[in-house]
Amino acid sequence: MNPFRSARPAPQPSQEMNRKAARVRRPLRRVFADSSAVTGLEFAMVGPIFLLLILGVLENGLTLWTQSVLDNATRDAARLTLTGQSQNGGTSFATQLCNEVSGLMKCSALQYRIQTGSTFAGISSTISGTGSTYSGFSAYPTAITGASLGSPGDDVLVQVVYTRTYIVPWVGHMMSASGSERLVATAAFENEPY
Numbered sequence: 001m002n003p004f005r006s007a008r009p010a011p012q013p014s015q016e017m018n019r020k021a022a023r024v025r026r027p028l029r030r031v032f033a034d035s036s037a038v039t040g041l042e043f044a045m046v047g048p049i050f051l052l053l054i055l056g057v058l059e060n061g062l063t064l065w066t067q068s069v070l071d072n073a074t075r076d077a078a079r080l081t082l083t084g085q086s087q088n089g090g091t092s093f094a095t096q097l098c099n100e101v102s103g104l105m106k107c108s109a110l111q112y113r114i115q116t117g118s119t120f121a122g123i124s125s126t127i128s129g130t131g132s133t134y135s136g137f138s139a140y141p142t143a144i145t146g147a148s149l150g151s152p153g154d155d156v157l158v159q160v161v162y163t164r165t166y167i168v169p170w171v172g173h174m175m176s177a178s179g180s181e182r183l184v185a186t187a188a189f190e191n192e193p194y
Helices: 013-033 038-082 093-101 169-175
Strands: 110-117 155-165 180-190
Touching: 038 093, 038 155, 038 169, 038 180, 093 110, 093 155
Parallel strands: none
Antiparallel strands: 110 155, 155 180
16 A cells, blocks of 8 residues: 555546536526526517507508598598588588598698590599699688589589698608608589488
């Protein structure tokens, strides 16, 4: 027996390295096993896409609602022309139109045109112009009266244009290059013999 020799053999270098690596791996395992921030990380990845989707749905819903309000207001205001009330000193077309849309739209943003003729074939429905200016259209509060509304038995085409800007600008620019959308409501009818 050698007195300088210990009872326990000296660790091999590879065993020593394994112990050191194990000491380093233990805290890393704890960090990677910790799942307390996973929800926040997942939301950071999916949240912006989800938010964009929700805002897009809300903007489209508001556009459809605005179009429906504009259609109904145009139809109701055109009824005054159809029955001769606007021609005979009753509520004007512009006033009725504004009264019906004022809760949702600015009346000053509305443009409208009333065309009359003996047949619909002679009336053009083309809307020309850019931005918020359209040729042949009047803006609120310009009242259309008299012969412009037609006589009994005339064919009449009423067009109302509203340029709607999106509430969330970056969603609007994704849906439209200009950040706004042109909504058009049309009513075509033959004036009654009033």
